[in-house]
């Protein structure tokens with residue numbers, strides 16, 4: 526692997542002042558609950574986005590990425606989310622979001638930035654948050670913002686909402702900023718309280734496989750926005766600010782007020798919140814081997830109620846469980862992307878093979894299947 530220093534030198538002809546990185550994430554459980562002020566349980570993965578950065582004499586930001594050709598140039602004096610587009614919006618958006626939140630950029634010097642990522646794009650592993658958080662930790666240190674990891678996660682979210690235009694919650698950025706080895710991050714999206722919860726995968730001989738369907742999604746223009754609006758409509762009709770305020774006991778009343786589709790969307794969010802809480806309890810009391818029913822129930826809820834899975838994902842989850850996975854579910858925004866399977870490490874390869882065979886039998890695209898390890902969040906590398 527070429528070092529970030531070498532990549533930076535090839536791009537800008539000098540050495541960087543530092544290298545920062547942030548990971549992609551996988552959500553263990555709690556899908557589409559974040560923007561409903563609910564609970565999520567993601568972890569940071571061992572695939573990272575790195576940024577190498579050096580100070581400039583002027584007030585310009587120069588951005589390059591190994592992901593694409595060309596250079597984007599912006600001035601710190603005219604950052605405007607409305608005119609940001611393409612991949613650079615994820616980085617420039619973080620700087621703008623900080624200024625918008627009251628951090629002064631007046632004395633800030635310009636930067637040369639190069640980005641290199643191991644996080645596959647559009648696979649439901651949040652390459653976008655990895656990029657925002659890597660930029661966030663770098664800016665925080667270089668420009669001396671003094672912000673906490675959680676505050677940086679919030680800036681990443683604002684960048685994604687305002688500069689990119691994707692109405693996503695805090696889940697991705699919280700995981701990327703706050704992840705720890707062999708832990709999940711239990712995030713309450715209403716209070717923004719985040720706690721690490723031990724997974725105990727290592728001592729149990731378990732692992733997590735990502736099964737990327739290789740069916741692409743796009744949060745800014747896809748069905749994600751439709752689901753977001755359905756939840757808003759459901760909450761409005763039920764007279765609450767967010768679906769967080771509704772429990773399973775309220776679903777009978779919801780059935781008398783909501784149309785059938787909105788009811789299904791609401792039911793997913795409400796039951797998913799309960800499953801996140803149950804997962805935290807189960808991890809504490811019984812450990813990860815006891816999570817199968819919760820993971821599988823979440824998959825069924827996303828498939829039948831939220832209708833955000835694709836056939837490739839449904840088949841992959843069923844095949845994984847049939848081949849010996851403890852549980853399997855789609856992860857990420859959906860409409861393509863990836864699923865995860867919680868597996869005994871000794872059976873990981875056989876389970877992956879069984880999933881590939883089932884998708885091939887159905888004449889569907891070959892999935893990319895690989896293990897992920899719950900890892901440390903954003904940090905300075907060099």
Ligand code: ADP
Nearest residue numbers: 590592611612642646647648649650651652653
């Ligand atoms: P994901 O599920 O991977 O987060 P998104 O659509 O939310 O998918 O974000 C993907 C977008 O993030 C890419 O289209 C690109 O604009 C940006 N991005 C991700 N990684 C990089 C990178 N290494 N360099 C430049 N842009 C990137």
Ligand code: MG
Nearest residue numbers: 651652653654
């Ligand atoms: Mg994303």
